[in-house]
Amino acid sequence: MELLLSSLDILARWDVALALLVGSVGGVVIGAIPGVGPAVAIAILLPATFSMDPIVGLTVLLGIYGSSMYGGSIPAVLINTPGTAVNALTTYDGYPMTARGEPRRALSLAYSSSFFGGIFSVICLILFAPVLARVAPMFGSREIFLAALLGIILVVVAHRGQSLIAGALAGFGIWLQSIGMEPVKYTQRYTFDQPFLQGGVNLIVVVLGLFALSQAFVLLTSDDEKIRMTRLRGPLFQGLRELARHPRVATVSASFGVMMGMIPGVGEFTAQFMSYTYAQRTSKRPQDFGNGASEGLIAAETSNNAVPAAAMVPLLALGIPGEALTAMMLSVFYVHNVVPGPQLFQSRMDFVVALYLALLILNVLVMIFLLSATGLLVKVVKIPNRFLGVCVLTLSFVGVYSLRNSVSDCVMAAGFGVLGYILKRLSWPIVPIILGMVLGGIMEVKLRAGMARVKTPWDFIDRPIAFILFFVIIIVLAVHARHVWQDRKALKEAEWKSRHRSTSFGARLLRRRKFLLKERGKVVRGRRKMLSRQSTELY
Template sequence: MDLIFSSIEILARWDVLLALLAGSIGGVLIGAIPGVGPAVAIAILLPATFSMDPIVGLTVLLGIYGSSMYGGSIPAILINTPGTAVNALTTYDGYPMTTRGEARRALSLAYSASFFGGIFSVVCLILFAPILAKIAPMFGSREIFLAALLGLILVVVAHRGQALIAAALACFGIFLNTVGLEPVKYTKRFTFDQSWLSGGVNLIVVVLGLFALSQAFYLLTGEDEKVRMTKLRGGLFQGLRELARHPRVAGVSGTFGVLMGMIPGVGEFTAQFLSYTYAQKTSKRPQDFGHGSSEGLIAAETANNAVPAAAMVPLLALGIPGEALTAMMLSVFYVHNVVPGPQLFQNDMDFVVALYLALLLLNILVLVFLLFATNQLIKVVKIPNRFLGAAILVLSFVGVYSLRNSFTDCLIAACFGIFGFVLKRLSIPAVPIILGMVLGGIMEVKLRAGMARVKSFPDFFIDGRGDTNSIRPIAVILFIMIIGVLLIHFRRVWLDRKELKEAKWSTKHASTNFGMHLSRRKDYLLRERGRKVRGKHLTYNPRSTGKR
C-alpha cells in the first residue's frame, strides 16, 4: 500500500493532471482525424517534452498513445475510414452497423470495449509489478543484448511478405546509429571529416522526418475527400450494458492484448486478429462477423486498447521499445537521465506504478469525454487533408529547429521526410529504421560490456568456465527463443513458397484444361447445329459460318 500511496503522490500535481488531461483529449482528437495518427503527434511534441519534468512529459505522450485508438474508431465506424492504422479491423463490423442505422450503438460499443481493454491491461500489470521487480535484476548485459536482438528479430519477422525489406531497413537504422562518436572510446565513425556528422544522426530528427514530414507530403500530394456524416441517434451508454453480455470475448481479447503487447515487435495487429479469430470461431453466430457483429467489434477494440499499457513492460523493465511510439518515449527518459531497465524497477518502482496509474486514469477521462462530446467531436473528420498536411509541415520544421537551432537538422529531416514518403507510397514500413537505431545502440553497448567476461561462445551463457551451477537461465531461454523464432519464420517462408508454386501450377493447368474444354464445346455445338437444322440445305463446315 505504501507503494500505491507514493505513486499517487507523484500523480497528485496540477501540472501532471493537466498534462494527462491535455494528452488524453488531444489523443482522441488526433485519432479521430484520418491520416494523422499518434506517431505524427508524438513526433511533433517530442521536442517540447524535453523541457518538462519526466513524469509530465511522459504523461502527455502516454495520453496521446493510449487515447488515440479511442478516437480512431469514430471515422472507422462512421465513414469506413480508420483514424489510426490499428482501427482497420473496426471497420469490418462497425461500418455495417452504421449502414443499418446503428451508428451510435456501434460507437458506444467501441468506447466500452476500449475502456475495458485499457483498464484490464493496467490492472493486470499493476498486479504483476512485484513479479516484474523480482525478475528484472536477473537481466545483465548479456541478457539485455539478447532481449534487444530478439526484439529486433521479432520486428523483422512480423512484416510477413516484407521481412527481407524490413531487415534491410533495420540494418540501415543500426548503421545510422553508428555515425558519429562511438559510445565507449569516443572515436569518430563514418563522419568523413564533416563536423556536422560528429554529433551523429539525431533520433528525433529521423523520427520527425520519417513520420511527420512524410505524412505531411502524403497529405499535400493527395486530394481532399468529401465526407458524408451519418446522424447519430440513441444513447451512448447502452454499449456498457451490451459489453456485459459478452464477458468471455472481452476477457480473452484483453488477455491477447496484454500478452502480445509485452512481446516486442508484435503489437496491436496480431492481438486484434487473434482475438477476432477466436471470437468468430467460438461464436454462436459466426456468419454475422464482417456484417455488423457486436462480438467482432468487441474483440477488435478490446485487444488493441489492451496493448499500450503492456507495451510499456519491455520499455520500463529492459529499456527495449517494441514499436516506434515506445521508441520515441525512450528518448524522453534519456534526456532526463532516467534510464529504463532493471535499476528502474529496483530504485524507482513508485515512478513505474505512477505511469500505470496515469494510464488507468487516462481511460476513465477519455470514456467520460467521449460519452458527452461525440456529437461535437465527429466534426474533426471533415478537416481537409491539405490543410492538415500544411499544419503538420510547419509544426514539424518548428520542432526540428527547436532541438538544436540548426538548419542542418531541418535539411536532414527533409531528406528523411522524402525517403519516408517514398516508403509510404511503396507500402514499405518505416518502423524498422527507428527500432534499428534504438535497439542497435542498446545492443552495441551491452555486447561490449558483456564481452569483457566472454572468452568463447558457451561463456555467453555461463558465469565462469566449466561451472555448471552458474548457468544464466534467462540468457539460455532468450537464445532458445531467438532460434525458435528464426526456425518458425523460415518454415513459414518455405511453406508460403510451396503454396505459391502449387497455386501457379494449378492455375496454369486449369487455364489449359479450360481452353481445351472451350474448344471441344465449340466443335460440339457446331456439329449439333448441323444435325438439328432440317428442311434447309445447309452444309456444316467448321471453318465457315455462312450458308451454301
C-alpha cells in the first residue's frame, strides 16, 4: 500500500497531468492521420523531452505510443486505410462493417476492445511487478549480454523471408554504434580523422533520419487522395455491451498481447495474427471473418493495445528495448542518469509502478476523448499528404539542430533520411538498424564486464539464467534454420512442379500440333484423290 501511495505521489503533479493529457490526445490525433504514425511523432518530440523530468518525458512518449493505436483504427474502419501499421488487421472486419452501414458500431467495438486490452495488460504487469523485482537482480553482466543477443536474434528471425537483410541491417546498426571514441582505452574507431565523428553517431539523429525524414520524403512524393467519409450514426457506447458478449476472445487476445509484448523483437503483429487465428478457429461462424465479424475486430484491437505496457518489461527490468519505440524511450532514461535494469527495480520501484499507473490513466483519458470527439477526429483523416510531409520535414530538422546546434547533424540526418526512404521503397526493415545501435552498445559494455571473470567458454554460461538464455538462443536458431530449410524445400518443389507443368503442357501442345498436321495431311490426300478421280472421269 505504501508503494502505491508513493507512486501516486509521483503522478500528483501538474506537469505530469499535462503530459498525460497531451500524450493521450496527441497520440490519438497522430494515429488517426494515415502515413505519420507514432514512430515519427516520438522521433520529433524526443529532443524536447530531454529537458523534462524523466516521468514527464516518458509519460508523453508512452501516451503517444499507447494511444496512437486507438486513433489508427479510425481510418482503418472508415476508409480501409490503417492509421498505423499495426491497425492493418483492423481493416479486415472493420471496413466491411462500414460498407454495410455500421461505421459507429465498428468504431465503438474497436475503441472498447483497445480499452480492454490496454487495461488488462497494465493490471497484469502491476500484479507481476513484485515477481520482476525478485527476478531482475539475478541478471548480471553475462545474463544481460545474452538477453541483448537474444533480442537481436529475435528481431532478425521475426523478419521471415528477409532474415539475411535484417541481420545485415542489424550489423550495420552495431557498426554505427561503434563509431567514435572507444569507451575503455579512448582510442578512435572508424572516425577517418573527421572531427564530427569523434563524438560518435547520435542515436536521435539516426532515429529522426530513418523514421521522420524518410516518412516526410514518402509523403512529399505521394499524390493527395480524395477521401469520402461515411456519416456516423448511432451511439458509441454499444461496443462495450458487444464486447461483453465475447469475453473469451477478448481475454485470450489480451493475453497474447501481454506475452508477445514481453518478448523482444516480436511485438504487435505476431500477437495480432495469433489472436485472430485463435478467434477464427474457435468461432461458430468462421466464414464471417474478413466480412465484418465482430470477433475478428475484437481480436485485432485487443491484442495490439495490450502490447505497449508489456513492451516496457524488458526495457525496465533489463534495460533491453524490444522495438524501435522503446529504444527511443531508453535514451530519455540515459539523459537523466536513470539506468533501467535490475537496480531500477530495487531502488526506484515506485517510479516503475508510477509508469504503469500512468498507462492506466492514459487508457481512461483516451477512451473519454474518443467517445466525445470522434466526429472531429474524422476530419483529421482528410489532411493532404504533401502538407503533412512539409510539416514533418520542418519539425524534424528543427529537432535535429536543437540537439547540439550542429549543421553536420542535420546533414547526417538527411543522409539517413535518404537511406530510410530507399529502404521503405525496397520494403526492407528499418527497425533492426535502431535496435542494433542500442543493443550493440549494451552488448559491448556487458561483454567486457562479464569477461573479467571468465577463463573458459563454459564459465560464461555456468549460472542458471545464463545457461537458460544460451539454450533459448540455440533453440531459436535451430527452429529458424529448420524453417529456412522448409521454405527452400517448398520453393524448389514449387519450381519443379511449375517446370513439370510447363513441360507437360509443351508435350501436349506438340502432340496436338502433330495430330492437326496429320489430319490436315489426310484432308489434302483426300482432295488429291478426289481431283484425280474427277480428271479421269472428264477424260
